[in-house]
Amino acid sequence: MDLQEIALVVTTSVAVVGVPSTLLIGRWQLRAALQTxxxxxxxxxxxxxxxxxxxxxxxxxxxxxAHDQWLRGVRREACSVFLLxxxxxxxxxxxxxxxxxxxxxxxxxSRDLQRALAVLELEGGTQLVGAA
Numbered sequence: 001m002d003l004q005e006i007a008l009v010v011t012t013s014v015a016v017v018g019v020p021s022t023l024l025i026g027r028w029q030l031r032a033a034l035q036t037x038x039x040x041x042x043x044x045x046x047x048x049x050x051x052x053x054x055x056x057x058x059x060x061x062x063x064x065x066a067h068d069q070w071l072r073g074v075r076r077e078a079c080s081v082f083l084l085x086x087x088x089x090x091x092x093x094x095x096x097x098x099x100x101x102x103x104x105x106x107x108x109x110s111r112d113l114q115r116a117l118a119v120l121e122l123e124g125g126t127q128l129v130g131a132a
């Protein structure tokens with residue numbers, strides 16, 4: 001065997017061992033890259049879900065706060081209308097009891113009080129209606 005044949009055998013041997021080794025290493029690297037990409041994808045999904053939940057919780061809290069504030073305003077208005085109706089009826093009762101007022105004047109004031117109580121029952125809640 002001359003030198004060229006030896007070189008050819010060595011080169012062929014290196015190629016026979018080197019090409020599959022390169023393919024195997026490439027496949028391992030591809031698998032590792034895919035696993036890394038999958039892990040990154042999963043982490044991104046968890047982070048997006050967490051951000052979504054945080055935004056949703058913030059919106060819910062703001063909505064609940066706005067609703068509570070609105071409900072307080074409605075109840076405050078119902079209470080004030082009721083208290084004004086009570087005050088008007090009491091004044092008219094005083095006038096009737098003193099003899100300076102007419103008993104017929106109590107009827108419209110009584111209806112106003114009943115309307116105010118009905119609104120208070122709708123908007124006020126059990127403790128507020130019980131107190132009224």
